[in-house]
Amino acid sequence: MTGLTFTLGQRWIEQYVSGMMLLHSLLGQEVAIKPKAPPTPETFVKVLGEIAAGTYDSSRYFEPGPPAQLVLITNPPPVDPKERYLMVGVNTETMRSQMMSVGTGGTAFEHPVWAIFAAHALSGKPPLAVPLATSNEDLWQRLDGLASAVRARRYKPEDFFGPIEGLYPPGAKLRFTLLTVPAEQIPPLRKRGMQALRVSVPPQFFELFQAPAK
């Protein structure tokens, strides 16, 4: 365990499970599920990697449970400026990140549902990864639209995610990781949808969202 948590605090777990219920619905799998073991951030990124690789087996992580109410948090939580928070990163390269001088980190996810569906979108052809939104508020509120699209069986990844050019560095394997982000970097990341995050030395460029094509 890292001892750190996401900006959603312990509510990240219910959001993770809700996201997996939605994914199961999309994949035609059992929706009434509960985790076999208490989810951890580490198992979360492992699951994401397996979803992206097409090797996800729900029976390793979930078992049938009572039908659960799917509740999505669609407003960004406040952050404590003194804290550091976990985010999920994946080493994608986009047209925008190719232009940057700082090294590419990839796409960063604050909400588990975006990470889960990005992993699914990365398993498709062409692979997609960066959530499409006009602002951070829009990013969070679009989760309702994503859930509605899945329920109505009209979900298309390209409606919610933008394309990637490849992985970074070139030749690397797809890799989901946990990022430890200083709180003071989260507001500017949310504001502009991109930031050189001090998750390493030197910092790396991450994208939180990109504007939909006009």
Add this chain to the structure above:
Amino acid sequence: MCSCGGSAPAIPSGPATSCPGSPAYDPALWNNAPVIGSTNCYAYAANDPSGHPPGKPQPGQHCGSPATGVSCAEVDAAAQCDGMIPAPNPPPPRAGYYPVALVVDPGVDYHWYRQDPDGNWSHKPGNTAARRTDASGNPITNPQTADRDYSGSGGPNYSNFCGYYYVPSGGVRTGP
């Protein structure tokens, strides 16, 4: 009159001898594999095209003290550690050296320009092609006044002009 320097008068197609210490603008060298995908603006400014792994050499990486953040002060310190030499604004000609310029979108990205032999400036954004035009598509006669705002296409806005540096004509080694 030598036209080298940041605020030199625009010379759209000046003679190739205007800034004899500057490396030639050579897109064929920089815009093909493997150089295009293993260099960025910093390696371009340092005229250091070869021997890099895929990726982007970072200021201070070669000297073992990479920048820990994206600000003028942090990139400046890292670049000086690698061998970039601070220059006055505008940078007067200096034998055996050519001028480069550093700009920053605070917290997001930094960027470098280098002066070409004809007095205009060129740059290489990230792992993309070297070019001689600014964000508006105009020739870069002065990096301090060039359009450095790519936010209209979702990119950075290099709003902070940090300053000029001299690079030895033989270049400076960058990257790991």
